[in-house]
Amino acid sequence: MEKIKLGQSDLEVSRLALGCMRLAGVDLEKAKEVIKTSLDLGINFFDHADIYGGGQSEVLFGQAIKELGVKREDIIIQSKCGIRRGFFDFSKDYILESVDGILERLQTDYLDVLVLHRPDALLEPEEVAEAFNVLKASGKVRHFGLSNVNSYQIELLQSYLEEPLLVNQLQLSIAHTPMIDAGLQVNMLTDGGVNRDGSVLDYCRLKKITIQTWSPFLIALDKGTFFGHPDYAELNAELEALATEKGVAPETIAIAWILRHPAKMQAIIGSMTPERLENVAKACDVILTRQEWYKLYLSAGNILP
Ligand code: NAP
Numbered sequence: 362m363e364k365i366k367l368g369q370s371d372l373e374v375s376r377l378a379l380g381c382m383r384l385a386g387v388d389l390e391k392a393k394e395v396i397k398t399s400l401d402l403g404i405n406f407f408d409h410a411d412i413y414g415g416g417q418s419e420v421l422f423g424q425a426i427k428e429l430g431v432k433r434e435d436i437i438i439q440s441k442c443g444i445r446r447g448f449f450d451f452s453k454d455y456i457l458e459s460v461d462g463i464l465e466r467l468q469t470d471y472l473d474v475l476v477l478h479r480p481d482a483l484l485e486p487e488e489v490a491e492a493f494n495v496l497k498a499s500g501k502v503r504h505f506g507l508s509n510v511n512s513y514q515i516e517l518l519q520s521y522l523e524e525p526l527l528v529n530q531l532q533l534s535i536a537h538t539p540m541i542d543a544g545l546q547v548n549m550l551t552d553g554g555v556n557r558d559g560s561v562l563d564y565c566r567l568k569k570i571t572i573q574t575w576s577p578f579l580i581a582l583d584k585g586t587f588f589g590h591p592d593y594a595e596l597n598a599e600l601e602a603l604a605t606e607k608g609v610a611p612e613t614i615a616i617a618w619i620l621r622h623p624a625k626m627q628a629i630i631g632s633m634t635p636e637r638l639e640n641v642a643k644a645c646d647v648i649l650t651r652q653e654w655y656k657l658y659l660s661a662g663n664i665l666p
Pocket of ligand 1: 379380381382383408409478508509530531574575576577578579586588612629630631632633634637
């Protein structure tokens with residue numbers, strides 16, 4: 362599997378990551394199978410959050426890794442904190458407390474990357490910087506990143522930090538493309554032309570921050586996948602046609618569409634089905650042409666100026 366450097370670090374990460382949000386929905390044996398399949402496919406990066414399954418995803422992962430005999434240094438583990446019930450919390454004490462809980466559940470001494478999950482309106486950058494310094498000095502966290510943030514939110518926090526933020530985790534699928542729409546529909550009176558996120562895609566490229574794309578198969582978390590969805594008949598037909606032509610599965614094409622973007626994003630795959638993971642891993646070998654990429658984009662109902 363193709364590897365990329367994560368942000369400005371030397372971490373060599375697989376283009377595809379296993380998203381462990383849905384791990385809590387399977388039992389230990391299935392979790393082991395999914396993790397083993399991922400490792401066999403060359404996936405070395407695992408994305409967690411303290412809230413996935415109320416912590417159960419991290420517990421299962423820690424146990425599975427132990428039983429599979431995986432060496433800690435052979436995998437890259439990222440987790441997130443900052444979302445609490447009914448509010449967001451980037452306070453120093455909460456970040457420190459959260460990391461201790463994460464490490465305990467994962468049965469590990471360190472996180473490769475800690476990500477702050479969703480912007481806290483009451484952010485005090487000095488406090489976050491203090492928390493990061495403590496975590497770095499203690500060896501509990503090696504690198505830091507953000508999730509669901511816009512350009513100025515990154516710029517603000519970064520100005521208080523000693524080390525570069527490595528990642529911004531953002532929602533992107535062929536059926537959810539606001540960061541791409543805004544760049545294509547500049548100066549238009551269209552909904553897609555609204556620059557909601559401060560050109561976050563271009564900003565991350567400029568600053569060498571890796572965009573990690575979450576929910577690459579979904580319309581939205583509450584709307585399910587676009588595969589087989591009646592509102593996305595044209596997209597499904599286009600995915601099927603390209604898949605048949607290239608001898609792969611439609612899921613392979615959906616991920617190849619994300620990987621084709623020159624920002625070199627890392628796709629976070631949430632599937633808990635080993636056969637699907639095997640199909641998706643082939644996406645690294647499918648390089649879509651410009652015409653194919655744009656045709657898929659348009660088939661999802663998007664417009665061009
Ligand atoms: P996803 O990979 O887009 O969705 C996975 C789901 O789609 C699974 O339930 C999978 O079922 C189903 N699926 C895939 N192909 C399908 C098909 N052809 N037909 C029917 N169902 C299909 O994304 P996700 O799991 O929502 O998110 C991926 C990761 O992103 C998470 O694990 C998490 O690490 C991260 N995430 C981050 C944030 C954030 O705010 N930063 C938010 C959400 C998620 P199977 O299991 O059967 O394959």
